[in-house]
Amino acid sequence: MMGIWTAFKTLAAALLLVAMILKPVVEAQLQYGYYETLGCRGVENLVRTSVGLSFLTDPTASAAMLRLAFHDCQVGPGGCDGSIMVEGNGREMDAGGNFGVKRLDIINSVKADLERMCPMTVSCADIIAMVGRDAVAFSGGPEIQIPLGRKDADFSSASEADAKLPPSTSSVDTILSVFAPFGMSLAESVASLGAHTLGGGHCKNIQDRLRFNSPTAPTSLLYRTQLRAACVVNVFDIAILNNDASQFTFDNQYFKDIQNGRGLFTVDNLLSTDPRTAPIVSLYATNEAALFAAFQSAYVTLTSRAMTGTQGSVRSTCHL
Ligand code: HEM
Structure with a gap:
């Protein structure tokens, strides 16, 4: 009987030791520095x-x-x-x-x-x-x-x-369902779309908005006309339309633009009209510091879903 008990204690001690050795690996997390x-x-x-x-x-x-x-x-x-x-x-x-x-x-x-x-x-x-x-x-x-x-x-x-990857025609529900698994708040989800302060998009991603009587057409008549003009002569889909009026600067212009009916994609347009997100759009349009603070934490959250420790590997080249 004593022999079984001693064997049991030895096994338990061995398992504890293995668990202690494995713990840092299992719990490895992203680290600053x-x-x-x-x-x-x-x-x-x-x-x-x-x-x-x-x-x-x-x-x-x-x-x-x-x-x-x-x-x-x-x-x-x-x-x-x-x-x-x-x-x-x-x-x-x-x-x-x-x-x-x-x-x-x-x-x-x-x-x-x-x-x-x-x-x-x-x-x-x-x-x-x-x-x-x-x-x-x-x-x-x-x-x-x-x-x-x-x-x-x-x-x-x-x-x-x-x-x-969500399409340009995504609803606000879709956007929120994209960001929810990251653990983002509503304010962070809206701030993430603020990334559309940079760069632009192709005509094929706004075709739905250029059709006659489209329910998602930009409310700004001038902007709608500008988009139509840019896309009508678009050969091989090479035309790139700016996401906002200052496409090389990360600022709160995107939120000002979407409030004024000048959002490039359906998704941008819906953000400014949905009752859940519209108040946050207004805040960011008037308070750039609030946008920057929310974008900071949103970016950390967005980039935090990752493999660490013994999961995955470090490739020698990244390719493509
Ligand atoms: C979740 C909803 C989102 C949708 C539906 C969406 C959709 C799009 C689409 C359709 C384009 C244009 C692609 C093209 O025609 O070339 C685009 C561009 C862009 N997106 Fe998003 N996006 C979303 C979220 C994000 C997020 C979270 C970020 C970054 C944090 C981001 C950053 C950008 C940037 C910077 C561009 C411009 C790229 C360039 O000019 O090269 N987007 N997005």
Whole structure:
């Protein structure tokens, strides 16, 4: 009897030891200053410097990088997991929702610099999240600190991207259902759409609004006419229409515009009229500091769904 009891105690002690060893792995989380703890210093400075140079030569790059961060975090087995840059048949980048995603070369160039500095250490997922964050700051938006330590996925699916990337015609309910799994408040969800202060979109994403008698047509007659004129001569869908009147500056112009019936997409238009979101749109249109504060926390939340610790890996290149 004593023998069984001793064996039981030995087994329990062994299990406890295994649990103690595994605990840091199981509970690994994103951390501020993560790469310093791995002995790799200056990662965020290097990212900011190389990104800054890209933005100087291409003013549209910051919008592209911010959208890339959202699309990477929205789709993939690990959330923000670099899956948007995984190659192969039926990859995420083949999805219709990723139409117009560009400047992935910036991520590859930052990755190459970081590989020289600290080989196989900094994930593509972290680079995408940092570059999106720096795009906001370089465009005049808030400085955002984000925890790091995301791991990369090696799998990417166009069908998953098609299912998860919301179309330009999304309702407010759809938008809220996109942001709810991240754990975002209503104010943060509305602030996230404030990313549409940068960049622009293609005519094919506003066709629904240009039809005669469309219920979602822009309420500003002048704006409707401008959009029609820009899209009527659009050959090969190359025309890009500005998301707001100051498309290179991260500011609260987007919220002023959508209040005045000058939202580019149906989704932008609905945000300013839905009774749940309209009061928050008014707040951000008049109080840029409130928008910046909400966008800061929204971006941290948006980029926090990730694989960490022993989940995933660090890829040697990001690809595409
Ligand atoms: C959840 C609802 C959202 C919908 C339905 C939506 C939809 C769209 C569409 C249709 C485009 C234009 C694509 C094109 O025609 O080229 C676009 C552009 C853009 N989106 Fe969103 N978006 C959403 C949320 C977000 C979020 C959360 C962010 C970032 C935090 C974001 C950042 C951007 C940026 C910066 C652009 C401009 C890209 C460029 O000019 O290269 N969007 N979005």
